[in-house]
Amino acid sequence: MSNEAHSPRRRRGSEQPTLKEVAEAAGVSAITASRALNHPDQVNERTRARVLEAVERLGYVPNLVAGSLASARSRFIAVIVPSLANTVFIEVIQGLQETFEAQGYQILLGNTDYDTEREYQLVRTFLGWSCSALVTAGLRHSQACRTLLANWDKPIMEVMELGEALDLNVGLDHTEAGRCMARHLLERGHRRVLFVGARLASDYRAGMRYAGHREVLEQAGLAAPLIELDHGGLDAGAAGLARALENHGDVSAIHFANDDLATGALLHAQRLGIRVPHELAIAGFNGLPIGQHITPRLTTIRSPRQHMGQLAASEVIRRLEGKRIQRLQHDVGFELLIGEST
Amino acid sequence: MSNEAHSPRRRRGSEQPTLKEVAEAAGVSAITASRALNHPDQVNERTRARVLEAVERLGYVPNLVAGSLASARSRFIAVIVPSLANTVFIEVIQGLQETFEAQGYQILLGNTDYDTEREYQLVRTFLGWSCSALVTAGLRHSQACRTLLANWDKPIMEVMELGEALDLNVGLDHTEAGRCMARHLLERGHRRVLFVGARLASDYRAGMRYAGHREVLEQAGLAAPLIELDHGGLDAGAAGLARALENHGDVSAIHFANDDLATGALLHAQRLGIRVPHELAIAGFNGLPIGQHITPRLTTIRSPRQHMGQLAASEVIRRLEGKRIQRLQHDVGFELLIGEST
DNA sequence: GTGAAAGCGCTAACAG
DNA sequence: CTGTTAGCGCTTTCAC
Numbered sequence: 001m002s003n004e005a006h007s008p009r010r011r012r013g014s015e016q017p018t019l020k021e022v023a024e025a026a027g028v029s030a031i032t033a034s035r036a037l038n039h040p041d042q043v044n045e046r047t048r049a050r051v052l053e054a055v056e057r058l059g060y061v062p063n064l065v066a067g068s069l070a071s072a073r074s075r076f077i078a079v080i081v082p083s084l085a086n087t088v089f090i091e092v093i094q095g096l097q098e099t100f101e102a103q104g105y106q107i108l109l110g111n112t113d114y115d116t117e118r119e120y121q122l123v124r125t126f127l128g129w130s131c132s133a134l135v136t137a138g139l140r141h142s143q144a145c146r147t148l149l150a151n152w153d154k155p156i157m158e159v160m161e162l163g164e165a166l167d168l169n170v171g172l173d174h175t176e177a178g179r180c181m182a183r184h185l186l187e188r189g190h191r192r193v194l195f196v197g198a199r200l201a202s203d204y205r206a207g208m209r210y211a212g213h214r215e216v217l218e219q220a221g222l223a224a225p226l227i228e229l230d231h232g233g234l235d236a237g238a239a240g241l242a243r244a245l246e247n248h249g250d251v252s253a254i255h256f257a258n259d260d261l262a263t264g265a266l267l268h269a270q271r272l273g274i275r276v277p278h279e280l281a282i283a284g285f286n287g288l289p290i291g292q293h294i295t296p297r298l299t300t301i302r303s304p305r306q307h308m309g310q311l312a313a314s315e316v317i318r319r320l321e322g323k324r325i326q327r328l329q330h331d332v333g334f335e336l337l338i339g340e341s342t
Numbered sequence: 343m344s345n346e347a348h349s350p351r352r353r354r355g356s357e358q359p360t361l362k363e364v365a366e367a368a369g370v371s372a373i374t375a376s377r378a379l380n381h382p383d384q385v386n387e388r389t390r391a392r393v394l395e396a397v398e399r400l401g402y403v404p405n406l407v408a409g410s411l412a413s414a415r416s417r418f419i420a421v422i423v424p425s426l427a428n429t430v431f432i433e434v435i436q437g438l439q440e441t442f443e444a445q446g447y448q449i450l451l452g453n454t455d456y457d458t459e460r461e462y463q464l465v466r467t468f469l470g471w472s473c474s475a476l477v478t479a480g481l482r483h484s485q486a487c488r489t490l491l492a493n494w495d496k497p498i499m500e501v502m503e504l505g506e507a508l509d510l511n512v513g514l515d516h517t518e519a520g521r522c523m524a525r526h527l528l529e530r531g532h533r534r535v536l537f538v539g540a541r542l543a544s545d546y547r548a549g550m551r552y553a554g555h556r557e558v559l560e561q562a563g564l565a566a567p568l569i570e571l572d573h574g575g576l577d578a579g580a581a582g583l584a585r586a587l588e589n590h591g592d593v594s595a596i597h598f599a600n601d602d603l604a605t606g607a608l609l610h611a612q613r614l615g616i617r618v619p620h621e622l623a624i625a626g627f628n629g630l631p632i633g634q635h636i637t638p639r640l641t642t643i644r645s646p647r648q649h650m651g652q653l654a655a656s657e658v659i660r661r662l663e664g665k666r667i668q669r670l671q672h673d674v675g676f677e678l679l680i681g682e683s684t
Numbered sequence: 685g686t687g688a689a690a691g692c693g694c695t696a697a698c699a700g
Numbered sequence: 701c702t703g704t705t706a707g708c709g710c711t712t713t714c715a716c
Contacts, residue, residue: 018709018710019709019710020709020710028686028687029686029687029688030687030709030710030711031686031687031688031710031711031712032685032686032687034710034711035685035686035711038711042685042686043685043686044685044686047685047686059489059490059493061466061469061470061490062470062709062710063411063470063472063708063709063710064467064470064471064710065407065410065411065416065470065471065472065708065709065710066411066692066708066709066710066711067709067710067711068407068692068710069405069407069408069411069692069693069694069708069709069710069711070691070692070709070710070711070712071692071710071711071712072692072711074407084432084435084436084439085436090426090432093426094426094427097426097451097453098453101453106450106452106467107451108448108450109439109449109451110448111439111440111443124403125406125448127403128403128404128405128406128407129406129407130405130407147401148401148403151401233631234631234632234635235631235635238635263632263635264635267635267636267637268635270637271637289575289576289577290576290605290632293576293577293580293605293606293609293610294609294636295609295612295613360692360693360694361693361694361695362693362694370702370703371702371703371704372693372694372695372703373694373695373696373702373703373704374701374702374703376694376695377695377701377702380695384701384702385701385702386701386702389701389702404693404694405692405693405694406694407692407693407694408692408693408694408695408708409693409694409695410694410708411692411693411694411695411708411709411710412693412694412695412696412707412708413694413695413696413708414695414696414708
């Protein structure tokens with residue numbers, strides 16, 4: 001039986017059984033075996049048991065590639081972030097992952113390194129995998145990428161920030177966050193406030209926070225000087241503090257673009273014997289745990305990053321399941337955490 | 343032309359052009375178009391230009407699913423880690439990602455939540471995607487998982503720890519790392535040394551470090567008391583310190599299972615006015631940046647995590663390219679970083 | 685509830 | 701260097 005003279009192609013290296021073989025072993029047709037596995041309710045219970053037994057006995061592992069080709073859909077979700085080195089994206093990914101995995105979706109992770117051309121390439125690749133949806137960090141894309149996505153009929157979710165989105169959008173208002181912290185510093189009586197960030201062209205959301213910060217200061221008739229560092233991290237924060245003291249010795253507060261910089265600066269200030277906040281106030285953004293463990297505790301803004309991922313995933317899943325989406329856009333907000341560093 | 347009376351199936355939702363259509367537009371056969379894209383050197387330069395032009399004009403995006411089915415290989419690399427909440431795994435993933443992506447491989451990320459049954463399910467799924475290789479964190483797997491992998495003929499790379507591996511192995515010796523830190527503490531004159539870890543059954547590599555620690559202490563005729571916390575993080579470190587002071591008030595040093603715990607404890611000690619290391623020495627493991635920014639700097643052990651990922655990926659790629667692998671196992675080692683906390 | 689036939693879009697194998 | 705043919709393993713469609 002089934003003994004062809006020539007078998008022109010048998011690539012499946014090892015003797016991986018196919019669905020057809022499982023079906024034969026169970027005495028049913030391939031399609032019934034398929035249904036037994038994927039739509040159990042469409043198959044007689046006893047038939048299903050026979051199929052499952054055969055699956056077990058033969059050690060069958062479904063070929064998902066073939067399934068995807070035939071059905072023109074994979075259960076892949078493309079997730080594109082600019083960096084894995086930044087906790088912020090990791091936490092969003094965590095939220096996405098737990099929610100999607102629980103529904104049987106598999107994440108396909110891409111890293112653009114803050115390069116929109118790279119993003120475009122990743123999107124192309126991911127479309128080629130018949131992804132069920134795309135989640136990407138941010139609203140800025142190359143024109144080619146926009147064109148490609150405009151012709152794509154699956155859910156597109158842009159996370160992190162809020163604005164004019166391609167489709168779905170879950171995020172927070174970074175400009176407003178910048179304003180919020182600037183207002184806090186003004187309330188604390190600071191009049192000479194410096195903003196220190198890193199690579200604001202790439203980390204343009206930090207740039208938006210600076211814009212908000214600047215707006216508030218200028219409305220109060222104050223200058224909004226900026227120091228832009230060429231990389232981030234704790235070391236950079238310490239270096240930023242040093243530069244600030246050198247070039248802006250008269251500032252009474254520094255608004256850092258994120259908690260890594262702010263924490264690095266705060267710990268460096270301790271080493272230098274600068275008393276925070278009396279001699280210098282320090283503020284950050286993100287609400288990382290470390291900021292709440294150092295003394296003085298860091299004044300910062302906490303964003304619900306994991307929740308952002310969960311919400312984004314839930315909304316995408318709703319759409320995939322054909323449920324009505326009430327709003328295309330969700331503002332997850334933020335929270336000013338006032339520590340003793342300001 | 344090519345106008346069939348009935349088109350039984352056209353799933354590709356939008357009008358995504360196929361390779362065949364590109365080929366027609368370029369006046370070549372499908373296989374030539376395929377070669378022009380995937381094996382440019384096998385095709386006449388002018389033919390290739392025509393194909394590329396047609397690709398551009400039609401906005402063709404290759405269907406990778408179909409390609410994988412036909413060739414029985416995807417360029418997927420399955421990567422399985424127990425958690426995304428732990429920096430350690432993220433850094434390894436980063437190393438893997440940059441190296442694999444540079445060679446055109448796509449990572450398929452799975453998270454087991456420290457559950458070997460979940461790992462088994464992930465492995466099954468990933469095998470179904472015709473992954474080119476599997477990278478997994480750790481050497482411990484369920485029996486079902488081992489059986490499944492034993493019949494798989496693609497490269498398997500186990501990272502993080504060293505030991506009897508399924509195939510390739512890149513990691514470090516955690517028991518030795520535990521010994522190393524214990525010896526350091528003994529050298530510093532400590533005789534009452536406590537080990538504090540979290541969920542050692544899940545984080546069994548921390549358990550191995552404790553085993554090494556204990557071995558050294560017992561050889562010196564000392565006890566090796568242990569406090570096991572039910573979760574990790576900075577908060578837990580602070581709580582661990584509190585528990586230590588309460589139940590082991592006479593200890594002169596605490597060896598924490600990782601830097602998160604150690605940092606949380608160290609910062610908490612500062613708040614309590616406990617002078618480190620004079621009244622209490624504190625040591626960690628991982629060599630996270632934060633430990634080198636706090637005062638006193640944390641004594642810890644640094645492991646080359648990103649390098650571990652890069653090396654693991656390189657070795658897998660060598661194998662995939664058919665090159666000879668010189669050694670199946672690589673010890674990436676570790677480095678004792680002596681701060682002022684001990 | 686089950687099956688037969690057709691084909692998803694691409695590439696391997698050969699032939700020229 | 702290019703083309704023809706025959707599938708990869710599965711699911712859709714439609715019939716029973």
